[in-house]
Amino acid sequence: MGKGGSQLKLDGDGKPLWLVLELTYRCPLKCPWCNNPLDYDEIRNELTTDEWKRVLRDARKIGSLQLGFSGGEPMLRPDLEELVEEGDKLGYYTNLITSGMGLTKERLIELKRCGLKQIQLSLQHSNKKKNDVMVGVESFDEKMSVIEEIKSQGFPVVLNVPLSRYNVDAVDDIIDMAARTGVEYIEFANIQYYNWALLNRAALLPTIEQIEYAEERVNRARERLGKSLTIYFVVPDYFDGRPKACMNGWGAIHLTIAPDGSALPCQEAQVLDGVEFPNVRDHDLGWIWHQSPAFEMYRGNSWMKKPCVDCDEKEKDFGGCRCQAYLLTGDATNTDPACSKSRHFDIIQSAVEAARINQMPQMPLVMRSRGAINGKMKLIKP
Amino acid sequence: MTSSNAPFALNERPEINPVFLFRWEEQEQAYLLLYPEGIIKLNDSAGNILKLCDGERTIETIVAELKVLFGNDNIEGDVYNFMEVAHGKGWITAKA
Numbered sequence: 001m002g003k004g005g006s007q008l009k010l011d012g013d014g015k016p017l018w019l020v021l022e023l024t025y026r027c028p029l030k031c032p033w034c035n036n037p038l039d040y041d042e043i044r045n046e047l048t049t050d051e052w053k054r055v056l057r058d059a060r061k062i063g064s065l066q067l068g069f070s071g072g073e074p075m076l077r078p079d080l081e082e083l084v085e086e087g088d089k090l091g092y093y094t095n096l097i098t099s100g101m102g103l104t105k106e107r108l109i110e111l112k113r114c115g116l117k118q119i120q121l122s123l124q125h126s127n128k129k130k131n132d133v134m135v136g137v138e139s140f141d142e143k144m145s146v147i148e149e150i151k152s153q154g155f156p157v158v159l160n161v162p163l164s165r166y167n168v169d170a171v172d173d174i175i176d177m178a179a180r181t182g183v184e185y186i187e188f189a190n191i192q193y194y195n196w197a198l199l200n201r202a203a204l205l206p207t208i209e210q211i212e213y214a215e216e217r218v219n220r221a222r223e224r225l226g227k228s229l230t231i232y233f234v235v236p237d238y239f240d241g242r243p244k245a246c247m248n249g250w251g252a253i254h255l256t257i258a259p260d261g262s263a264l265p266c267q268e269a270q271v272l273d274g275v276e277f278p279n280v281r282d283h284d285l286g287w288i289w290h291q292s293p294a295f296e297m298y299r300g301n302s303w304m305k306k307p308c309v310d311c312d313e314k315e316k317d318f319g320g321c322r323c324q325a326y327l328l329t330g331d332a333t334n335t336d337p338a339c340s341k342s343r344h345f346d347i348i349q350s351a352v353e354a355a356r357i358n359q360m361p362q363m364p365l366v367m368r369s370r371g372a373i374n375g376k377m378k379l380i381k382p
Numbered sequence: 383m384t385s386s387n388a389p390f391a392l393n394e395r396p397e398i399n400p401v402f403l404f405r406w407e408e409q410e411q412a413y414l415l416l417y418p419e420g421i422i423k424l425n426d427s428a429g430n431i432l433k434l435c436d437g438e439r440t441i442e443t444i445v446a447e448l449k450v451l452f453g454n455d456n457i458e459g460d461v462y463n464f465m466e467v468a469h470g471k472g473w474i475t476a477k478a
Contacts, residue, residue: 015409017421063409065421093403093416117403118418156401158418184401185418227472232419 015063016255016289019092020070020267021052023080024259027073028101030136030367031124033162033197033204036072037270041370046259049079051281053086055257058285060090064255067092068120070267072259075102081110088115095120097160100146101139108153119150120158120187125166126173134166136367151182158185163214164204165355171217179229186229188218190236194268194323196368203365205355208239238348241340243320250298250322255289263288265295268323272332298322303333307341330381390441390465394476397437402473404432415473427452431464437477441465 025040037043047055056067067087074080075098087094096111097120121143125131128140150157159178161167171188178186190211193201206214218233225231237244247254247266256264261280264270269277278292289295297303301314308319319325320336328337329344337344366372390396398404403416406429413429415422424432430451434444445458468474 065407065414065416091405091407093421095418117416118401120418154400156418187419 013063014290015253016059017064017253018066018068018255019059019064020068020097020254020256021055021083022070022072022256022258022267023047023052023074023077023083024072026076027071027099027368028076028137029073029099029139030369031134031162031196032136032200032365032367033164033191034368035192035195035197035267036368038195038199038373040072040368043258043260046077047257047261047280049082051261052079052083055261055280055285056083056086056090056092058280059255060092062286062289065091065093066095068095068097070097073099073101075099075107081107081114084111084116085114088117093117098122099135099139100143101137103146103150105149105153108149108155112153112155116155118156118158120160121147121150122160122162123174124162126170126177130167130170136369147181147183156185157183158187159183161186161188163188163190163206163211165206165210166204168206168210168214171214172221175217175221175225175229175231179225184230185232187232187234188214189232189234192236193238194271194327196366198327199373200365201351202354202358205238205351207355208352211236211239237320237324237336237338238352241338241345243317243324243336243339245317246321246324246336249300249318251289251295252299252318263292263295265298266323271323272326298332305333305335308335311341390462390469390476392442393440395437395440396435396444396465396469396474397477398432398435399472399475427460428464428468431461432468432473435468435474 024046025036025043069080069083074096084094084096094116095118096116100121123131123143124134131140132138147157159174161174175186191197191204193205197204215233218231222231251265254266256267257280258264258270262270262277263280263285264277269275275294275297277294278288280288283292301309301318304314304319308314320339322332324338325334325336326332328347334344335342337347339345401417405414407414410423413424413432415424415432431444431448434447439447445461448457448461449455465474
């Protein structure tokens with residue numbers, strides 16, 4: 001009767017435990033930190049209902065357990081309920097990751113009936129005006145009534161708050177609002193800088209003092225609220241010199257399917273030029289996960305160079321994030337520059353330093369919208 | 383911070399916190415607890431205890447059934463220890 005075993009976590013054992021379906025890149029919001037590709041509007045051939053169902057069945061066969069319906073805004077898919085029902089029937093823990101836009105009472109009731117287990121709802125600020133400006137669309141009132149409706153339908157809620165220098169001041173109020181409405185979890189996720197967020201990094205990246213302030217408020221709230229509200233605070237990798245164990249390693253436990261059926265080891269992976277990601281329309285998912293060149297590319301540590309290859313933390317952080325290495329150093333096999341052992345660490349340090357210097361209140365943000373930037377223009381490399 | 387040390391009374395009926403999904407997973411040959419941010423794979427004894435936390439059975443009944451299941455009369459302490467841990471982690475609650 002050992003009780004220690006009860007706390008065993010799954011290490012994946014080579015299975016894609018976490019499956020995320022990005023049902024669409026369409027979204028009514030214009031968040032300037034969106035992690036969808038910069039050329040999202042050029043991807044139109046979304047998988048059909050039957051194709052998504054096949055993905056669900058095939059992923060269960062290779063061990064997927066947690067299922068996230070994401071986007072874009074997944075509520076824009078009228079077949080969401082049908083897919084949730086299929087996922088639940090197959091034994092997944094079904095999560096909906098949504099802005100809340102379009103999440104009507106009728107659809108909530110139907111989603112409940114179809115077996116949806118949990119909802120992750122994004123919120124940007126406790127102040128209506130600030131929230132709406134940040135996402136470029138009037139949405140605050142709708143989000144507030146959606147939270148209440150979700151709670152009255154009895155779903156557990158994770159409130160997802162992407163932290164930037166535009167909402168550090170809202171931490172306390174958001175926590176109070178969550179506690180009042182019976183939300184179970186808040187995730188303050190410091191924005192990770194890819195795609196739209198990277199484009200807007202100079203405006204979004206908080207100072208270290210702002211992050212310390214936010215974390216201190218979170219710790220106070222944890223003491224005050226105890227078990228009734230679980231607050232996650234995702235520490236940003238820019239500030240402590242240690243890279244994140246991105247996706248728990250490439251092709252280790254996470255599988256994302258993009259709207260057009262591209263299979264990805266993480267949601268950002270399409271930023272890697274020259275990697276051909278296999279599509280579920282053309283290939284068997286078991287082959288994609290276990291054998292395809294794209295999923296083998298950075299799996300394990302045989303791809304590593306110095307200093308990663310000699311590092312005693314390589315099993316802990318897997319050299320950090322391949323996408324960040326590529327975006328900031330031009331080579332995905334480099335050490336993540338968020339690591340203080342990287343010879344490119346100065347790139348991160350200078351961004352952090354610039355955040356202190358750039359106190360310009362009206363740094364322009366490029367809102368996520370069609371045609372806002374040209375994602376196809378490539379710099380000519382020297 | 384937590385009230386995890388509050389022991390269950392013998393006549394209380396523990397149940398799985400509805401935030402968690404508890405079920406058998408054939409591929410893992412184990413009971414799992416699935417919840418919004420994660421997956422917990424339970425060992426055999428933990429799984430068998432939680433299986434009985436259905437909001438119907440009292441602690442007294444659960445212990446009696448487990449004694450039969452494990453063929454061991456001296457398991458009460460272990461069961462209570464596990465339940466305290468499970469309660470502390472928010473996996474189970476006493477049904478009102």
